[in-house]
Amino acid sequence: MSIPEYASAPDIAALIGVSERRVRQIAAALKIEQQKRGQFPVAKIVRAALHIAGRQREPTALTEARARAHHARADQLELRMAQARRELIPADDFLVVFDFTMRALVDELVAMPARVTRDVPMRRTIEAEVEAIRNRLAALLRRKDAELRGKQMKGDDDADEAA
Structure with missing residues (x-):
């Protein structure tokens, strides 16, 4: 041509x-x-x-800055939308509900032996088992917390084997 x-x-x-x-x-x-x-x-x-x-x-510093700002706004908007749809809740809100739920669970477990029997030796056996359950759950929660924060906890391997 x-x-x-x-x-x-x-x-x-x-x-x-x-x-x-x-x-x-x-x-x-x-x-x-x-x-x-x-x-x-x-x-x-x-x-x-x-x-x-x-x-x-050719990307210029200005166009790159605009692109970063655009992506940041999009990310922020996405987070707000997820929060509005209740797919994402503030950590403080979660912690309040989690603490309330755990306290209620512990209260119920501690009160259970007295509701189950009047026999003191049996009650002590049930209390010991409830205490063991609480200790295993506490170790599990510490381990999960450490995983989320990127730490490795010492001594929790023993708790895994006991569970």
Whole structure:
């Protein structure tokens, strides 16, 4: 395919994949004058279009900062939406409910031996088992807390084997 030295704006636009208007903008910006009636120098327009396209693709500090800010806003919006849908709750809210639930569980476990029997030796046996359950649960919670915080707890391996 031979490319002519001069061509019309629509022909150059078709050749480089831009609009006719963009070809005229490039010519005006670089002060490329029309030759012959409505004809532009193809090589100059193509070189200019490639140069402009290359500059537009290079990320600048400003475009990178805008992209980071855009992503940060999107992340923030996503978190708010998740919170509104109750898919995500504040940690403080969770801790209040968790503490309340654990206290209620411990209260129920501690009161159970007295509700089950009046026989003191049997009650002591049940109390000992309840205490063992509480200790295993406490060790499990400490281990899970350490995992979430990225720590390794010492002595919890024994608790795993006992459970």
